[in-house]
Amino acid sequence: MKIIITIILGVFICFGCERNPKQINNNNKSNTTINTENNIKNSNSEKRSIEQLNLIPIDTVDSKSENIYKKYGIEFSGNCYTCDLAEIAITEQTLKLTNVCDVNLNREFEIIKITNAKSEIEIKTQQSDFIFTEIDKTPIYELKITGKEINTENLRISKYYTLKKLLKKFEQHDCGDFEG
Numbered sequence: 001m002k003i004i005i006t007i008i009l010g011v012f013i014c015f016g017c018e019r020n021p022k023q024i025n026n027n028n029k030s031n032t033t034i035n036t037e038n039n040i041k042n043s044n045s046e047k048r049s050i051e052q053l054n055l056i057p058i059d060t061v062d063s064k065s066e067n068i069y070k071k072y073g074i075e076f077s078g079n080c081y082t083c084d085l086a087e088i089a090i091t092e093q094t095l096k097l098t099n100v101c102d103v104n105l106n107r108e109f110e111i112i113k114i115t116n117a118k119s120e121i122e123i124k125t126q127q128s129d130f131i132f133t134e135i136d137k138t139p140i141y142e143l144k145i146t147g148k149e150i151n152t153e154n155l156r157i158s159k160y161y162t163l164k165k166l167l168k169k170f171e172q173h174d175c176g177d178f179e180g
Helices: 002-016 026-044 076-081 164-169
Strands: 053-060 086-090 094-099 106-116 120-125 128-136 140-147 160-163
Touching: 053 076, 053 164, 160 164
Parallel strands: none
Antiparallel strands: 053 086, 053 160, 086 094, 094 106, 106 120, 120 128, 128 140, 140 160
């Protein structure tokens, strides 16, 4: 056991050391401080900010479950049978709805303003307001759209969304053996 721990520590030391340490220039000290502060702000707000992210539609699968990854999952009908659900891609300038089965079916909205409150993110466009309310820290967002009604043919809006990169964590994350 001691040998294994010694080997692991040796590997960490070897890979953790810089072979050619860089000289720090005192003239760039203020730039380094600013970049570090920005990185800290970005990492702290990563979960709260939905800019530059892809959100996927999910639905309640087992409302009685305490485990968030069992409680929610893909909406089977919209993802596997009718293929009419919309994924949401958000950048600083646009909010884009894209069909889950056909990337050529999409609709784009120019963002006028993004308001990031405590547990709510509101994205204003000319036509509508998209309000994402964080209902779980995972994060799971409940989406409400206010304003003008938008044409969502083959781009049906789900009630709940989560980050695309988290999909595999959900128990029901694909269509399984369904061949509809």
